[in-house]
Amino acid sequence: MTETTPLAAPIVRVRPAPRKHTIVVQLHDRPGALYRAVGLIRRRDWNVASLVVGASERPGTSRMVLVVEAVDVHQVLQQLTRLVDVVSVAEIGRGDALVRETALAVVEEDGNVAEVERVASETGARITDRAHSRLLLEITSSPSKVDAFVEAVRKFDLKQLARTGPIVIRESDPDSITDDHHAGAQPQSAGSHSLNSSALTPQESAR
Amino acid sequence: MTTSQSPQAPSADASAQPAPAHPRTSEARTGAQILCEALIRQGADTLFGIPGGAIMPFYHALPEYADQLHHVLCRHEQGAGHAAEGYARATGRVGVCVATSGPGATNLVTPIADAWMDSTPLVALTGQVPSALLGTDAFQETDIIGITVPITKHSFLVRNASDIPRVVAEAFYIASTGRPGPVVIDVTKDAQQASVVPNWDVELDLEGYVDHRVAAIDPAPVRAAIELLAQAERPLLLVGNGIIQSGASAELIAFAEKTGIPVITTLHGLGAFPQEHPLSLGMPGMHGWVHVNRAIQRCDVLLNVGSRFDDRVTGKAATFAPHAKIIHVDVDPSEIGKLVQVTVGIVGDAKAALSALNAAVEPRDESKNATLKRWIDEVHELRAKYEPRQAYRRRPDTPTLQPHDVCALLNAARQQRGPCRIVTDVGQHQMWAAQLLDWRRPRSHLTSGGSGTMGFAVPAALGAAVACPDETIWVIVGDGGFQMTNQEIATMAQEGLTNVKIAIMNNGYLGMVRQWQQLFEGKRYSGTPLSGPDFAKLAEAYGVRGITVETNEEAERAIDDAWDTPGVVVIDFRVEREANVFPIVPQGQSIGDMLVDPTTRAEHHEPAGAGASKR
Ligand SMILES: Cc1ncc(C[n+]2csc(CCOP(=O)(O)OP(=O)(O)O)c2C)c(N)n1
Ligand SMILES: [Mg+2]
Numbered sequence: 001m002t003e004t005t006p007l008a009a010p011i012v013r014v015r016p017a018p019r020k021h022t023i024v025v026q027l028h029d030r031p032g033a034l035y036r037a038v039g040l041i042r043r044r045d046w047n048v049a050s051l052v053v054g055a056s057e058r059p060g061t062s063r064m065v066l067v068v069e070a071v072d073v074h075q076v077l078q079q080l081t082r083l084v085d086v087v088s089v090a091e092i093g094r095g096d097a098l099v100r101e102t103a104l105a106v107v108e109e110d111g112n113v114a115e116v117e118r119v120a121s122e123t124g125a126r127i128t129d130r131a132h133s134r135l136l137l138e139i140t141s142s143p144s145k146v147d148a149f150v151e152a153v154r155k156f157d158l159k160q161l162a163r164t165g166p167i168v169i170r171e172s173d174p175d176s177i178t179d180d181h182h183a184g185a186q187p188q189s190a191g192s193h194s195l196n197s198s199a200l201t202p203q204e205s206a207r
Numbered sequence: 208m209t210t211s212q213s214p215q216a217p218s219a220d221a222s223a224q225p226a227p228a229h230p231r232t233s234e235a236r237t238g239a240q241i242l243c244e245a246l247i248r249q250g251a252d253t254l255f256g257i258p259g260g261a262i263m264p265f266y267h268a269l270p271e272y273a274d275q276l277h278h279v280l281c282r283h284e285q286g287a288g289h290a291a292e293g294y295a296r297a298t299g300r301v302g303v304c305v306a307t308s309g310p311g312a313t314n315l316v317t318p319i320a321d322a323w324m325d326s327t328p329l330v331a332l333t334g335q336v337p338s339a340l341l342g343t344d345a346f347q348e349t350d351i352i353g354i355t356v357p358i359t360k361h362s363f364l365v366r367n368a369s370d371i372p373r374v375v376a377e378a379f380y381i382a383s384t385g386r387p388g389p390v391v392i393d394v395t396k397d398a399q400q401a402s403v404v405p406n407w408d409v410e411l412d413l414e415g416y417v418d419h420r421v422a423a424i425d426p427a428p429v430r431a432a433i434e435l436l437a438q439a440e441r442p443l444l445l446v447g448n449g450i451i452q453s454g455a456s457a458e459l460i461a462f463a464e465k466t467g468i469p470v471i472t473t474l475h476g477l478g479a480f481p482q483e484h485p486l487s488l489g490m491p492g493m494h495g496w497v498h499v500n501r502a503i504q505r506c507d508v509l510l511n512v513g514s515r516f517d518d519r520v521t522g523k524a525a526t527f528a529p530h531a532k533i534i535h536v537d538v539d540p541s542e543i544g545k546l547v548q549v550t551v552g553i554v555g556d557a558k559a560a561l562s563a564l565n566a567a568v569e570p571r572d573e574s575k576n577a578t579l580k581r582w583i584d585e586v587h588e589l590r591a592k593y594e595p596r597q598a599y600r601r602r603p604d605t606p607t608l609q610p611h612d613v614c615a616l617l618n619a620a621r622q623q624r625g626p627c628r629i630v631t632d633v634g635q636h637q638m639w640a641a642q643l644l645d646w647r648r649p650r651s652h653l654t655s656g657g658s659g660t661m662g663f664a665v666p667a668a669l670g671a672a673v674a675c676p677d678e679t680i681w682v683i684v685g686d687g688g689f690q691m692t693n694q695e696i697a698t699m700a701q702e703g704l705t706n707v708k709i710a711i712m713n714n715g716y717l718g719m720v721r722q723w724q725q726l727f728e729g730k731r732y733s734g735t736p737l738s739g740p741d742f743a744k745l746a747e748a749y750g751v752r753g754i755t756v757e758t759n760e761e762a763e764r765a766i767d768d769a770w771d772t773p774g775v776v777v778i779d780f781r782v783e784r785e786a787n788v789f790p791i792v793p794q795g796q797s798i799g800d801m802l803v804d805p806t807t808r809a810e811h812h813e814p815a816g817a818g819a820s821k822r
Contacts, residue, residue, distance in 0.1 A: 011530065032352060074544060
């Protein structure tokens with residue numbers, strides 16, 4: 001065969017390492033809606049760090065906040081957008097939203113109430129109940145402060161711990177990729193839509 | 208988005224039919240009657256199904272609507288589902304299948320999965336236990352919605368008869384718009400029995416659902432695509448099911464001719480671009496032709512319209528088209544960048560996107576002609592060298608009937624007999640048919656691609672035959688797949704169908720698996736030798752004609768005979784038992800590394816300079 005057209009070096013396509021992403025999904029309160037969303041996450045094999053579902057400002061819809069570890073968050077957003085009961089999907093970037101989480105801990109004071117109280121005040125937690133030698137501590141703060149609180153209470157005789165996972169709110173309505181039908185589909189126009197640009201990293205990288 | 212039911216909501220296919228006005232709009236009637244009327248309003252004219260306890264009220268209502276809704280009683284719900292798929296794929300309209308709760312519904316799972324993988328518009332209507340019994344493990348209660356969540360576009364549980372008009376309209380709308388797919392409607396028995404006055408003036412409540420087919424094409428990526436193509440020295444068009452689904456063949460031909468770019472067609476794209484066209488190269492992938500895969504590995508711009516980079520096409524994705532910038536047009540935004548990184552993504556309907564590309568592209572400029580011609584010559588030289596179909600030519604040392612010869616005979620007969628549709632099953636015969644028949648017309652090749660469902664062909668042919676009574680439907684099926692769903696021949700007989708001809712490529716093996724065992728597992732034929740009944744006698748037992756064929760001469764006569772017989776005919780072609788499909792890309796490898804028929808050629812590896820097999 002005459003190889004008349006010499007080939008340039010092959011294009012190297014790099015997949016970036018997985019990163020944590022916070023995604024807010026607004027979905028209809030309909031039977032099966034949550035099941036579909038959660039099933040999708042399981043099926044596509046994404047690693048979920050937390051998942052919180054609760055009421056949203058709009059009757060008939062819930063807000064789901066999902067912290068997911070993924071290489072291709074764009075794919076996560078697109079797959080969630082595909083669901084018929086999903087109204088909007090948005091990735092929350094650092095610093096553009098208020099993120100809060102609550103944790104509750106029950107510790108045995110072991111004659112060291114003062115130390116527990118000190119830890120509570122240092123980490124920003126409140127002691128909301130005392131019964132016999134047990135203290136109930138409560139904190140609502142940013143996830144990193146809740147992390148610090150959890151680490152601190154582990155030094156005590158920790159009887160129970162519960163964390164909610166983060167919930168998120170933005171002053172303006174979260175940008176929705178569902179209204180923006182070509183969102184992210186063409187990396188070249190990445191600036192033209194409202195998605196946090198980090199959502200596009202995988203596509204933008206190599207070519 | 209809240210879409211009113213008209214004018215946008217009903218599928219284009221449904222609106223093509225005059226909506227039969229039902230006289231009694233203000234009378235109360237049962238949910239079952241409302242279901243029938245709702246289906247008719249959506250343009251459904253044929254249902255494939257089997258009754259049972261939880262769907263009995265619906266079947267009770269059906270005879271009243273018999274002049275508008277033809278029910279085809281199948282022999283297995285899997286058959287009903289595939290028949291509805293065959294109906295849908297042959298016509299582009301929504302296929303409808305019906306089953307009772309529990310085992311009836313679970314028997315639909317395979318065709319629903321098949322429709323999901325091949326983006327076939329399908330509505331599956333299932334009966335469910337009375338709502339008071341939901342969640343109690345009642346007799347024949349199965350959570351069919353839960354089971355089908357991963358393989359449906361959407362689903363509805365209907366507990367109130369008054370919801371039926373909206374739900375059916377939404378189900379058809381979802382199934383047929385955007386990227387089409389299956390939708391399940393699970394209706395409790397009490398909802399079918401309840402009596403209400405239906406409100407047909409309902410709004411579709413589908414906020415958040417976007418039909419990307421009707422959205423305008425973004426001009427920015429179209430411009431970017433044109434720019435990339437203008438710079439390309441070795442451009443290539445890859446087209447698939449999306450062309451057929453959107454009816455974009457004319458736009459595709461116009462674009463290819465205006466730009467001079469050669470076209471490759473995936474398994475589901477066969478027929479989207481006429482095979483005899485000088486720019487047609489053939490099928491890529493695991494059993495694609497060497498020159499096609501080689502062209503992919505050497506092209507510098509690959510424009511994919513309406514196919515989804517399935518691993519049977521790409522082989523090892525990391526080594527796919529290593530020199531190419533990729534432009535991907537898809538109606539489903541989630542497909543863009545899912546498996547292969549793209550330089551330009553265009554979301555939208557293939558027809559609209561190709562029209563936009565056609566409008567924006569300059570006709571091929573003379574100065575580019577030389578470069579493009581060199582590229583096309585290069586591919587053609589490779590084609591000449593690997594003589595794709597010739598590799599299967601009859602050899603003197605093989606006296607037995609060759610499956611390739613049967614395909615060649617069928618192809619020749621088809622040229623004389625005029626248009627027909629061919630439904631293939633899954634296995635070696637499917638690949639021989641894809642390789643060796645001429646595909647010229649959209650929707651003339653129906654097969655199970657994404658799911659690879661053995662047992663698809665016979666019932667899908669039933670559906671296609673009901674949908675296209677004036678055309679001959681040929682089935683090409685293996686002895687394995689035939690034994691999975693051949694009972695639908697009884698359905699064909701009961702329906703009085705005369706237009707189905709079934710060619711069994713009887714090799715006495717689960718041949719495709721046997722081939723892998725031969726090539727990659729040292730001929731350890733575990734679980735693949737296969738016996739069967741005398742298929743011709745079986746056909747006769749069903750009340751249709753059966754012919755057994757062992758030689759080329761008999762084959763030719765039998766094909767003619769089948770065509771001339773006004774009835775279903777089954778031909779048992781006793782073919783060479785260990786014939787293989789070549790070329791083949793071993794699973795997980797680069798498409799640059801193909802095995803070609805060892806009796807004619809050595810292995811074909813991409814030369815090192817091309818870089819494909821090196822990573
Ligand atoms: C339902 C189902 N079961 C198993 C398989 C795996 N499989 C793929 S091809 C094949 C062999 C098909 O044999 P046959 O129908 O005789 O066709 P042939 O390959 O011999 O032409 C099998 C078992 C499948 N695709 N579908
Ligand atoms: Mg076989």
